[in-house]
Amino acid sequence: MDFVSRSEWGAPSTSPAAYLASARGVKVHYLGTAYTSRAHEGCAAYVRQLRAAHLANTAENYVDVAYNLLVCEHGTVYEGRGAHRRSGANGSATLNTAHYAVCALLGSSGLTEPPDAMLRGLRDAIDYLRREGAAGSEVLGHRDGYATSCPGEPLHAWVRAGAPRPAGPIPAPDPPPDPAPVEEDLMPVPEVLLESLPGGPELPAGEWLEVPAAEDTVVLRGPCVYAVTATVALTGVPDGARVRLRFSHVDIATRRRYRRLAVDLPQRAGEVTGQVSASGRLPRGQYLKLQALAELGGVSVSHRTIEGLYWPEG
Ligand SMILES: [Zn+2]
Ligand SMILES: [Zn+2]
Known part of the structure; x- marks a missing residue:
């Protein structure tokens, strides 16, 4: 043996x-x-x-x-x-x-x-x-x-x-x-992910929108193991409107989406900043993307930071 x-x-x-x-x-x-x-x-x-x-x-x-x-x-x-x-x-x-x-x-x-x-x-x-x-x-x-x-x-x-x-x-x-x-x-050396970007899109009311990263909406490409956190600042949040963030895995070929847990941002009018984290294994052929949802119109992303570690595989 x-x-x-x-x-x-x-x-x-x-x-x-x-x-x-x-x-x-x-x-x-x-x-x-x-x-x-x-x-x-x-x-x-x-x-x-x-x-x-x-x-x-x-x-x-x-x-x-x-x-x-x-x-x-x-x-x-x-x-x-x-x-x-x-x-x-x-x-x-x-x-x-x-x-x-x-x-x-x-x-x-x-x-x-x-x-x-x-x-x-x-x-x-x-x-x-x-x-x-x-x-x-x-x-x-x-x-x-x-x-x-x-x-x-x-x-x-x-x-x-x-x-x-x-x-x-x-x-x-x-x-x-x-x-x-x-x-x-002892452990594979991870790659560092750090993107801090001013500005961002306006969120269509009641619809999940993919938040652009540095070049497009792709945060990471599989295969890799990752642990990332996104911090998103929003402006123009109407009083009482729910705003949510989530990561998801998107299959490149089928566009099928595997959602991670969404988080609710604090309910406050005006400027709101929230964070969402995700970790796990991103299979080959899938993207990791960040999404935001605002229940009411008028909400815009004013800044987003994505930071974390990932271990490329294969
Ligand atoms: Zn062997
Ligand atoms: Zn098993």
Whole structure:
């Protein structure tokens, strides 16, 4: 078994997740996003990136990467929360207490078929949780007991077959472990986003308007992981008129919009300044946009600042 501990891939050595004495078994997950097959040198960086994205996910309020173990296409097992820690990936506190969560670095597009080396690694991960984490004999997919397509059909077929260790040549002896990452390499370095622009459009009454950023209405292009805040100043707000701000993800091809939570600005006549924040993962083929809505006419954007960090992917 090729096992990479948390400190070896650049996470704090123990997970802050809740203690779990034992579990009925293991649930298998996949990424459910686009994932490109890569050289093994890039796998640890992807695990670090995934942890950063989970920590940036304020909706789920994760304390750590959500999975107990992660397995790359080359069969290496990365320690996530580890054994005897409650996962955050199975869908609810009850489900997270019942089963450990093991995630294959396998996509819903790109790399979608688990190579034998990955299946061996997943089998190693399941055996490890039985040995080190008092996991019972159940092996299920995330979709078993929860409404999701995870872990995808190819991996779920393997789970239904009893998660067999693939036959075939004895795997080559373990490669030497990756050198411990140097301090500067603990997390991918983010890009800084900072735009501060005077002026702006008038808002049509009762309609969400995309607020222009520096060049057009695109704040960020996927794929990336981001955490951004917009500060928008408005003038001409009529007494009692509701003004709202939100971020949304817009699919470039279909124009479909995935809205983030909207915030209401303080209800005040005249000049009002409000803030909205968003964080998460912006998939390939999607834009992040900022929108504003005024219930009544006469409201204009007088200044907008967009600041934050993002980690380009892929
Ligand atoms: Zn899942
Ligand atoms: Zn790998």
